[in-house]
Amino acid sequence: MTDLSASPAHLTPPADVVLALDTATPFLTLALTSPGGEQEECREVGRAHAEQLPGAVQTLFARAGLHLRAATVVIGTGPGSYTGVRVGASYALGLARVWGAQVRGVPTLEALVRGDGPQAVSLDARKGHVYGAVYDVRGGVVTGVIHPPQKHSLDAFEMLRGTLPHHQEGRPSGLALLRAGLAHGQSDWTLSYL
Structure with a gap:
């Protein structure tokens, strides 16, 4: 269980500390940026996101030498399993509050x-079927949406993407x-499921 009291409530979150997390896939995906650098972790956990997420976040902050506190939390909104997507969203909303x-x-x-x-x-x-999208990417960040995220048959998606990687x-x-969240993350996001 995460001890949120380790970060006194009267402290303003540092504006330059950003946490990103995603639990929509079989991987537990985390990233943290601060003036001291970047930290990233991605490990396959199957369906054990709820059990491993709090400890992994604490470890990420400890590795960065930071108090457990950020000004922005970026959440992967899916698509993913109903439970997986909701674990990450619930945790992110709890931390943010x-x-x-x-x-x-x-x-x-x-x-x-x-x-x-x-x-x-x-x-x-x-x-x-696949849930896919076609993006234009610059500097490792999506800068344009060529085909928005949507469910397709495998054949239809292969035709849609053509010869693109x-x-x-x-x-x-x-x-x-994390970078996508800072560049164009939405505050009025909704979750999507496979």
């Missing part, structure tokens, strides 16, 4: 982008999620 932080949502698919240029990303939506079912990047 205690810290007085803002929460910005970003589609989990944006944590799959790599490099620069137009590219397709997707997650398995079962029964011959396709990143699928890979290890999400917490830093890509």
